[in-house]
Amino acid sequence: MFKFVATALFAASLAVAYVTPAVAEEPIVIKFSHVVTDDTPKGKGARLFQKLVQERLAGQVKVEVYPNSTLYGDAEELDALQRNEVQMLAPSVSKFDQYTKQLEIFDMPFLFDDLEAVKRFEKRDKSRELLGSMASHGIYGLAFWNNGMKQLSANRELRKPTDARGLAFRIQASNLLEDQFKQVGASALKLPFSQSFKALQSGQVQGTENTWSNLYSQKLNTVQPYITESNHGVLVYMLISNSKFWNALPFGVRTQLEQISDEVTQFVNKEAEAINSKDRESILGSGTSKLVTLSPSERQAWRESMQPLIQKYEPEIGADVIRAAQLVNR
Numbered sequence: 009m010f011k012f013v014a015t016a017l018f019a020a021s022l023a024v025a026y027v028t029p030a031v032a033e034e035p036i037v038i039k040f041s042h043v044v045t046d047d048t049p050k051g052k053g054a055r056l057f058q059k060l061v062q063e064r065l066a067g068q069v070k071v072e073v074y075p076n077s078t079l080y081g082d083a084e085e086l087d088a089l090q091r092n093e094v095q096m097l098a099p100s101v102s103k104f105d106q107y108t109k110q111l112e113i114f115d116m117p118f119l120f121d122d123l124e125a126v127k128r129f130e131k132r133d134k135s136r137e138l139l140g141s142m143a144s145h146g147i148y149g150l151a152f153w154n155n156g157m158k159q160l161s162a163n164r165e166l167r168k169p170t171d172a173r174g175l176a177f178r179i180q181a182s183n184l185l186e187d188q189f190k191q192v193g194a195s196a197l198k199l200p201f202s203q204s205f206k207a208l209q210s211g212q213v214q215g216t217e218n219t220w221s222n223l224y225s226q227k228l229n230t231v232q233p234y235i236t237e238s239n240h241g242v243l244v245y246m247l248i249s250n251s252k253f254w255n256a257l258p259f260g261v262r263t264q265l266e267q268i269s270d271e272v273t274q275f276v277n278k279e280a281e282a283i284n285s286k287d288r289e290s291i292l293g294s295g296t297s298k299l300v301t302l303s304p305s306e307r308q309a310w311r312e313s314m315q316p317l318i319q320k321y322e323p324e325i326g327a328d329v330i331r332a333a334q335l336v337n338r
């Protein structure tokens with residue numbers, strides 16, 4: 009009997025061994041979800057990431073891109089990443105407020121003089137440390153992707169800080185951004201990006217802040233008759249993955265994905281400026297919105313009204329991080 013069972017098991021294992029090699033191994037699937045359109049800096053970055061993976065890791069890794077909140081909106085995408093239902097995201101760092109306060113550095117108004125200063129900061133060791141600031145939440149930071157400088161828009165002309173008094177602004181989920189608008193006597197409503205247009209159109213809020221590319225690609229300019237070119241803050245993304253997923257990737261695959269991520273980061277950070285300036289021209293050309301250009305002293309008044317936030321937020325961001333950011337302005 010024993011001999012019979014052993015022989016049967018042996019035969020079965022041979023059959024399995026015979027069948028297994030014929031079954032092709034499934035590629036590792038990386039779902040990359042985001043909330044903007046394909047023709048924005050982040051949207052183009054996600055597509056390039058997909059293309060390079062297809063070229064270099066075909067059969068081993070497959071990237072599926074879900075743009076424009078089609079899979080998850082920004083209120084759900086981070087939970088989905090932690091459950092490993094998506095493996096890659098590039099949320100604005102403002103949306104990480106619930107996990108770390110240090111990244112609020114990028115939300116501080118008038119801290120960075122321009123995008124060049126932001127890029128210099130991103131090369132500093134302090135920034136590299138910030139990529140690891142959500143490790144305890146299972147979030148692995150790969151790189152910073154820039155969109156651009158933010159502008160203010162509203163249904164009335166915003167030239168002086170007092171012009172914003174009494175208005176409600178749609179903001180991302182960041183306490184610092186909420187305080188930014190309180191500083192000028194306005195209120196702020198944290199809403200998912202996908203709800204921005206409706207909230208402005210219906211009058212639930214009367215203003216917002218965003219980059220030229222986000223204003224244009226979501227048609228926010230069509231419901232905002234005034235755009236103040238304030239360049240008061242910056243919109244930065246962090247390319248992230250689920251730590252467990254990332255660390256379980258075969259070493260060779262992970263190394264190649266990290267190489268691709270570096271290449272795409274360079275592309276996004278170069279391309280973003282061109283996209284924003286093209287979208288700025290398209291908005292101005294469309295005639296939907298009047299451009300409000302601030303004189304140096306008008307811009308200084310906005311800066312001064314928001315200055316107290318540095319002191320208020322220093323304990324949670326860290327004096328060392330703030331100092332490192334201040335040093336990159338020239």
Ligand code: LMR
Pocket residue numbers: 043044050082099100155180200201218222243
């Ligand atoms: C926003 O919510 O305004 C932005 O973070 C959207 C994005 O991802 O650019």
